[in-house]
Amino acid sequence: MSNQEAILTLSSGFSFDYNNLYGQGFVTRADIENIADRLTAAHKAVNHMRATGEVRGHLSKDGVPEKVLFSQLPYVEPGNLNTPSSIARLKEFGQSLKNKVDAVISFGIGGSYLGNKVLFDVHCGEFWNSKSKEQRQGYPKLYFSGNNIDPRRTTELVALILHEANSKTVHADACKAKTTSEPYKVLLIVISKSGSTLDTMSNFMVAYDALKKEAPAIAVEVVAVTDPAEKANETLLHKLAAQEGWPMFSVPDGVGGRFSVFSEVGLVTAACIGFDIDAFLAGAQAMDKVCQTEDIWQNPAMLNAALKYLAAENYGRDIEVFMPYGDYLKSVAEWYIQLLAESLGKRTDREGREVFYGRTPIVAVGTTDMHAQTQQHQDGKKNKVVQFVKVGKWATDPVIPDVFPSAAKLSQISGFPLSQALDAAREANAAALKNDGRFNATFVLPEMNAYHLGELLYLLALSVAYEGELANVDAFDQPGVEAYKRLLGPLLRSLK
Numbered sequence: 001m002s003n004q005e006a007i008l009t010l011s012s013g014f015s016f017d018y019n020n021l022y023g024q025g026f027v028t029r030a031d032i033e034n035i036a037d038r039l040t041a042a043h044k045a046v047n048h049m050r051a052t053g054e055v056r057g058h059l060s061k062d063g064v065p066e067k068v069l070f071s072q073l074p075y076v077e078p079g080n081l082n083t084p085s086s087i088a089r090l091k092e093f094g095q096s097l098k099n100k101v102d103a104v105i106s107f108g109i110g111g112s113y114l115g116n117k118v119l120f121d122v123h124c125g126e127f128w129n130s131k132s133k134e135q136r137q138g139y140p141k142l143y144f145s146g147n148n149i150d151p152r153r154t155t156e157l158v159a160l161i162l163h164e165a166n167s168k169t170v171h172a173d174a175c176k177a178k179t180t181s182e183p184y185k186v187l188l189i190v191i192s193k194s195g196s197t198l199d200t201m202s203n204f205m206v207a208y209d210a211l212k213k214e215a216p217a218i219a220v221e222v223v224a225v226t227d228p229a230e231k232a233n234e235t236l237l238h239k240l241a242a243q244e245g246w247p248m249f250s251v252p253d254g255v256g257g258r259f260s261v262f263s264e265v266g267l268v269t270a271a272c273i274g275f276d277i278d279a280f281l282a283g284a285q286a287m288d289k290v291c292q293t294e295d296i297w298q299n300p301a302m303l304n305a306a307l308k309y310l311a312a313e314n315y316g317r318d319i320e321v322f323m324p325y326g327d328y329l330k331s332v333a334e335w336y337i338q339l340l341a342e343s344l345g346k347r348t349d350r351e352g353r354e355v356f357y358g359r360t361p362i363v364a365v366g367t368t369d370m371h372a373q374t375q376q377h378q379d380g381k382k383n384k385v386v387q388f389v390k391v392g393k394w395a396t397d398p399v400i401p402d403v404f405p406s407a408a409k410l411s412q413i414s415g416f417p418l419s420q421a422l423d424a425a426r427e428a429n430a431a432a433l434k435n436d437g438r439f440n441a442t443f444v445l446p447e448m449n450a451y452h453l454g455e456l457l458y459l460l461a462l463s464v465a466y467e468g469e470l471a472n473v474d475a476f477d478q479p480g481v482e483a484y485k486r487l488l489g490p491l492l493r494s495l496k
């Protein structure tokens with residue numbers, strides 16, 4: 001295969017351009033052939049995971065065998081994790097907020113936040129909360145909290161809600177008698193698989209307390225999203241929700257936080273903003289089906305995993321810069337950080353031998369970081385793969401006008417749409433890296449919509465499953481995060 005042909009394009013138009021990652025000076029065909037047996041074994045293992053949920057060596061936090069079920073999520077079928085009735089319930093939930101709830105605050109961190117933020121950014125953009133209710137088609141404003149323990153931001157978020165509630169009352173007073181004015185309705189969605197994460201719960205308690213005190217001007221409702229287990233394994237959040245009568249959605253068993261964007265965790269946010277759940281899951285499902293082939297050249301998840309694995313193992317490229325071009329895709333890079341870091345950053349292999357495996361992920365955004373990180377990507381250590389994401393067709397795309405014809409330099413950069421300038425920048429960046437033997441690749445989404453986003457996120461999730469097999473590490477646990485937690489517990493108790 002010549003380098004010019006190193007593009008895998010799916011029937012949806014989604015493509016993986018690996019020209020600058022494969023061939024002379026990059027990962028070679030011989031490299032791939034040398035691991036042919038391991039690729040076959042990895043594919044078999046991933047298929048087995050798909051069929052049974054079993055992944056060799058995977059244990060839960062409590063050290064017992066645990067199923068891995070994220071690959072079932074795109075298939076909405078009775079008996080599956082997402083069923084026709086669970087999806088219908090989510091959609092009803094979303095509809096029930098329209099023109100009724102003023103603002104939602106979604107509390108969560110890690111896998112209980114990152115995917116939700118992706119859906120929000122891609123669908124709503126930066127200015128959703130400044131838009132009118134009509135522009136939001138009746139859907140509520142949506143804020144995130146719990147993604148840090150930041151006293152200032154938490155205070156300011158509560159103050160903002162109080163201010164908005166006050167403005168609503170004043171507005172209602174101006175229009176009609178005070179007694180008939182509606183309260184400002186806030187829905188607090190608390191998302192935590194384990195049900196007691198410090199960052200999430202501390203912010204939730206601060207906001208809940210402050211807003212509840214403002215009744216009746218503010219009406220607070222709560223929805224909990226947590227592990228549905230009962231009795232001995234019941235989470236604190238589940239128990240609380242049952243006591244308080246809060247409606248609940250589930251983080252299903254066998255779905256780790258970093259894979260949960262396709263479950264009720266992500267879909268709750270989707271429902272709140274009118275994001276197309278069906279198209280998102282359909283994109284993920286289409287990607288899953290494409291990746292069922294054993295032919296690596298037709299299977300984008302296996303190909304991506306193999307190329308990145310070989311780039312790291314054979315050529316020392318063990319940093320992955322994830323660099324989408326476009327502001328609202330930055331959160332995809334942030335979501336990917338957790339996926340890659342927690343899945344593959346492992347001390348031991350599945351036989352318990354120390355391997356210190358993993359590629360370090362870096363968030364970058366084009367064109368922004370061409371003016372900040374690119375110097376290092378281009379001239380720093382040759383230890384990186386830069387993974388670009390390109391959007392083919394933009395929904396809105398102003399042509400740069402020739403406003404100052406006498407300024408030759410400005411005149412030169414006018415007369416074509418912003419998207420072409422954006423992609424020319426990416427192309428130049430990719431070529432400059434390639435010309436210096438610096439590994440890079442590009443995922444191309446024909447347009448930025450729920451379907452193609454589903455394809456991309458699912459490809460990345462399945463890719464780490466493949467790479468876990470190739471590297472012989474458990475891609476589904478995260479024992480390393482327990483080390484600081486063991487120290488943090490006593491520290492927090494000593495603060496009382």
Ligand SMILES: O=P(O)(O)OC[C@H]1O[C@H](O)[C@H](O)[C@@H](O)[C@@H]1O
Nearest residue numbers: 110111112192193194197257481
């Ligand atoms: O959903 P939660 O249980 O609150 O967990 C939130 C996050 O907590 C930890 O940091 C884990 O390492 C992450 O994998 C998880 O996504």
